[in-house]
Amino acid sequence: xxxxxxxxxxxxxxxxxxxxxxxxxxxxxxxxxxxxxxxxxxxxxxxxxxxxxxxxxxxxxxxxxxxxxxxxxxxxxxxxxxxxxxxxxxxxxxxxxxxxxxxxxxxxxxxxxxxxxxxxxxxxxxxxxxxxxxxxxxxxxxxxxx
Amino acid sequence: xxxxxxxxxxxxxxxxxxxxxxxxxxxxxxxxxxxxxxxxxxxxxxxxxxxxxxxxxxxxxxxxxxxxxxxxxxxxxxxxxxxxxxxxxxxxxxxxxxxxxxxxxxxxxxxxxxxxxxxxxxxxxxxxxxxxxxxxxxxxxxxxxxxxxxxxxxxxxxxxxxxxxxxxxxxxxxxxxxxxxxxxxxxxxxxxxxxxxxxxxxxxxxxxxxxxxxxxxxxxxxxxxxxxxxxxxxxxxxxxxxxxxxxxxxxxxxxxxxxxxxxxxxxxxxxxxxxxxxxxxxxxxxxxxxxxxxxxxxxxxxxxxxxxxxxx
Numbered sequence: 001x002x003x004x005x006x007x008x009x010x011x012x013x014x015x016x017x018x019x020x021x022x023x024x025x026x027x028x029x030x031x032x033x034x035x036x037x038x039x040x041x042x043x044x045x046x047x048x049x050x051x052x053x054x055x056x057x058x059x060x061x062x063x064x065x066x067x068x069x070x071x072x073x074x075x076x077x078x079x080x081x082x083x084x085x086x087x088x089x090x091x092x093x094x095x096x097x098x099x100x101x102x103x104x105x106x107x108x109x110x111x112x113x114x115x116x117x118x119x120x121x122x123x124x125x126x127x128x129x130x131x132x133x134x135x136x137x138x139x140x141x142x143x144x145x146x
Numbered sequence: 147x148x149x150x151x152x153x154x155x156x157x158x159x160x161x162x163x164x165x166x167x168x169x170x171x172x173x174x175x176x177x178x179x180x181x182x183x184x185x186x187x188x189x190x191x192x193x194x195x196x197x198x199x200x201x202x203x204x205x206x207x208x209x210x211x212x213x214x215x216x217x218x219x220x221x222x223x224x225x226x227x228x229x230x231x232x233x234x235x236x237x238x239x240x241x242x243x244x245x246x247x248x249x250x251x252x253x254x255x256x257x258x259x260x261x262x263x264x265x266x267x268x269x270x271x272x273x274x275x276x277x278x279x280x281x282x283x284x285x286x287x288x289x290x291x292x293x294x295x296x297x298x299x300x301x302x303x304x305x306x307x308x309x310x311x312x313x314x315x316x317x318x319x320x321x322x323x324x325x326x327x328x329x330x331x332x333x334x335x336x337x338x339x340x341x342x343x344x345x346x347x348x349x350x351x352x353x354x355x356x357x358x359x360x361x362x363x364x365x366x367x368x369x370x371x372x373x374x375x376x377x378x379x380x381x382x383x384x385x386x387x388x389x390x391x392x393x394x395x396x397x398x399x400x401x402x403x404x405x406x407x408x409x410x411x412x413x414x415x416x417x418x419x420x421x422x423x424x425x426x427x428x429x430x431x432x433x434x435x436x437x438x439x440x441x442x443x444x445x446x447x448x449x450x451x452x453x454x455x456x457x458x
Contacts, residue, residue, distance in 0.1 A: 051394050052367060052375050055387055059376060072450065082448035086431065089453050090397050090423055090445075094390060097330070097422050099338025108458035121458055137338060141381040 009063040009129040013038045013122075014053065016046045018076040019111045020068035026115030034119035035126040038066065045069065047080025051091045054105060058138040064104050064129035068121065071109040081109075100137050103128035147274065148194045148247060148309040152219075155245060155307055156189045159217055163243050167205050168219040169198040175267040176255050180205060194219065194309070196253040196272060196286065201405045203227040203359035206237050217243035217306075223293070223403035225302030226436025227359045230399050233439055236362060246305030248313040250274050250286060251294035258289055293404020293417065296325045303437050326422055341386060347412045348385040350378070354416050355392060357409035360399050367391055393419035398444040400424050401436045 015021040021042050027034060043049055046069025057065050067088060075081045088107055096102050106128065108121045156166055160183075170181035170191040178198045182205070183189060201224050205211055220228060225246060231237045258265055262279060271278045275286050301312045329337060352368070355361045367375050368388055376387045400420040407417045427433050430453055431444040 052391055055390060056373075056375055059383070059387055072454065079448065082450070082452070083445065085452055085454065085457070086445055086448055087394075087397075089430065089456060090426055091394060092456055093426050094393060094419065094423055096334070097337065098341050098386065098390065098419065099334055099336075101334065106458065107456060124458070137342075138383050138387065140377065141379075141383050 007134060009037050009126060009134070010061065011038045011064040011066060011125060011129060012057040012062040013040045013066040013068065014043050014046070014049050015040055015110075016069040016076075016081075017042050017044050019070040019074065020108070020118065022112035023068075023110040023114050023118040026112065027118045028115075030115045032115055032119040034122040037126045037129075038122055045075065045077050045080040046084040046088075047075070047077065047082075049084060049087075051087055054091065055138070058104070058135060059140045061135070061139060063135045064106065064125060066106050066108065066121070066125050068108045068110050068118075071111055074111060101132045103132050104135060147196075147250075147272075149192075151309040152192050152194060152245075153189050155309070156183060156192055156217075157186070159243060159307075160186065160189065162215070163217045164214040165211075166192065166217040166219070166245070167202050167211070168192045168245070169194055169200075169202075176253070176258070176265060192219075194247050196250065196277075197255075198247075199252045199291065199408060201227055201357075201359050201403045203231060204357065204405070206231060206242075207359065207362050212237065212241075215241045215243070217245055219245045219247055219309075220302050220305065221247055221249035222297065222299040222301055222303070223249075223401050224359075225304060226299065226401035227403060229304060229436040229439060230360055230401060233436075233443070234399075242306075244302065244305040244307075246302035246308040248302075248308070248310055249294075249297075249300045250313070251290040251297065251300070253286060253289050254291045261289070291404060291408065292325070292415070293402060293407060296402065296421075304439075326418065326425060329418060329422075342382055344414045344416075345382045345385040345389070347414055348380060348389075348416075349412065350380040350385060350388065351411060353409040353411060354406035357405045358396075359403075359405065360396065360401070361392070363395075367395070389416060389419055393423050396420040397423045398427050398431075398433060399435050 015024060046067060049067060054065050069081045069084060072081060092105055095105055106125050110118045110121060166183040168181055168183060169178040172179035176197050180200050180202055181191060183192055202218055203224050225244060232239060269280050276283055277286060376384050402421060404417060407415060410416050427444050433444040
């Protein structure tokens with residue numbers, strides 16, 4: 001029996017159109033199983049992701065965020081992922097500094113041919129987020145005192 | 147402090163520049179106010195002391211100032227701010243004349259009050275590194291603003307004229323450079339509790355943003371409605387979101403002048419987040435904001451061996 005009230009994490013996945021999105025497609029075409037907890041948002045490049053997108057995902061109720069782009073050196077736009085890496089590094093460290101669990105925000109490099117790796121990454125991310133439970137920090141709140 | 151040098155220099159350059167942005171005694175004791183000197187007879191008002199806290203670079207961004215050639219009195223941190231503004235194309239080099247003021251650190255009124263109770267200006271005699279209170283001698287460094295305790299650059303890295311002599315690098319004060327250490331030492335949940343508690347206090351008056359000379363976006367992300375990044379309501383998580391977003395916008399730009407912390411009416415140590423980002427950038431990207439005009443901003447460049455371990 002499926003337990004109806006069991007909590008399942010909601011994970012927003014920002015995937016690069018040129019690699020990870022195709023990787024997810026390959027995983028699907030190859031019928032590789034992975035947990036159904038992710039909501040995929042296709043972006044043109046990992047470098048196109050504004051850190052505010054990630055913060056907003058948390059605010060709107062995501063329990064976890066995954067950002068996945070091309071391996072270093074493989075960017076369709078030559079260097080988008082290198083710039084993205086610096087931004088993501090700062091964002092991730094800053095969130096950890098502010099007391100937000102590191103499992104909430106995860107990154108991966110997945111190429112278009114790595115359907116298997118994509119499913120593994122999703123499994124790991126979902127497992128990590130399940131371990132720490134629903135997100136409370138950063139969720140939008142209703143103001144009672146304004 | 148520096149009054150003579152300042153008046154001499156001011157009378158020399160006042161024709162060349164249309165105004166001198168400096169400090170003048172304010173209407174309150176222990177506070178200096180920003181002062182725009184445009185006439186010969188105003189030159190005598192210019193002064194500089196341990197209370198010249200405001201970062202005057204903020205005033206370079208007003209529309210009127212952008213059109214004029216102005217001189218500006220800068221401490222170490224302010225000069226770094228001006229360099230960031232120059233680098234970002236916000237001000238023109240030919241419109242600027244930097245008057246560097248080697249800074250002995252700014253004195254915190256709240257720390258004075260803590261020690262001496264109700265303050266009365268005649269009780270104090272000020273010198274460069276010490277002051278006397280009713281004949282008793284104290285070191286300035288025990289009463290510095292938090293941002294000055296962690297200061298590493300008392301001298302402007304770059305200037306057109308310098309008042310006085312360059313100072314030696316300040317000693318590392320207890321609690322100074324390791325300002326972040328006490329937070330970093332806490333476990334994750336305690337850090338969250340600390341920030342959650344501080345964010346509860348925030349009323350989102352945006353004084354931090356408005357006092358920051360580098361927060362000059364014409365439309366701040368908090369004011370945007372399409373998309374609407376966050377609500378205007380001052381709730382804990384929204385406040386944290388605002389401060390996280392602001393820190394990220396300051397990445398590689400914050401010159402640690404402490405204007406935001408001094409502006410905060412609730413005394414939230416709001417500099418912690420941008421300071422942590424700056425520390426990361428110093429450590430991992432070997433960059434410090436506002437030290438020169440040539441090094442590219444850390445988020446506008448990359449290296450192939452940047453940190454990669456956090457990515458699967």
